[in-house]
Amino acid sequence: MQKLINHVRNCNEFTFDTAGEKSIKQLTLIQIQTIPQQLPFFVILVELAHLPPINSLIHLQIKQLFELIFKFRNNIYSWVPLRKKIYPAIVYQWFEWPIKTAVGQINLLSKCTCHKSSPYRPNEP
Numbered sequence: 001m002q003k004l005i006n007h008v009r010n011c012n013e014f015t016f017d018t019a020g021e022k023s024i025k026q027l028t029l030i031q032i033q034t035i036p037q038q039l040p041f042f043v044i045l046v047e048l049a050h051l052p053p054i055n056s057l058i059h060l061q062i063k064q065l066f067e068l069i070f071k072f073r074n075n076i077y078s079w080v081p082l083r084k085k086i087y088p089a090i091v092y093q094w095f096e097w098p099i100k101t102a103v104g105q106i107n108l109l110s111k112c113t114c115h116k117s118s119p120y121r122p123n124e125p
Contacts, residue, residue, distance in 0.1 A: 001061045004042060008068045011036045016078045016103075018085040027088040032069060035077075048089070066094035070101045078103055 013035035020027045030046040044065070052058045069076070076082060082103045090097050 001058060004044070005061060005064055005068070007036070007042055008034060008065055012071075012074045014069055014074065014076050016076050016082055016086075018080070027085070030086070030089065048092075051092075063092075063094045070095040070099055072100045074101050076101050076103050 011034045015033040015035065017031040018027055019029040019031070028048055030044075030048070032044040032046075034042045034044075046062065051062075078085075083099055086099070087097075089095075
């Protein structure tokens with residue numbers, strides 16, 4: 001984890017995405033990709049249903065990662081309006097609200113048009 005923290009400390013650009021359980025409208029996954037000046041890059045997946053205890057060292061390190069990522073001088077690129085999507089995660093107290101980081105929106109399409117709708121979930125976009 002310390003290697004990841006050191007890597008994030010040296011990055012100032014990130015891509016950010018979230019996923020959620022639509023049936024209960026709950027944020028379940030935070031996905032972050034580092035965009036370093038030199039390779040390698042890292043992809044960080046934070047599954048919110050499987051977090052360590054709040055008083056554990058790893059939980060404190062997750063908080064440190066988010067604090068480093070959301071530093072004022074950093075740039076975050078997102079496919080969705082990030083401030084709206086990340087808001088439910090403020091309960092974990094990993095970052096200050098409102099976010100002061102510059103956020104750029106990458107994909108301006110209102111919905112995915114890259115594949116057919118799932119036959120198992122016909123009402124999902």
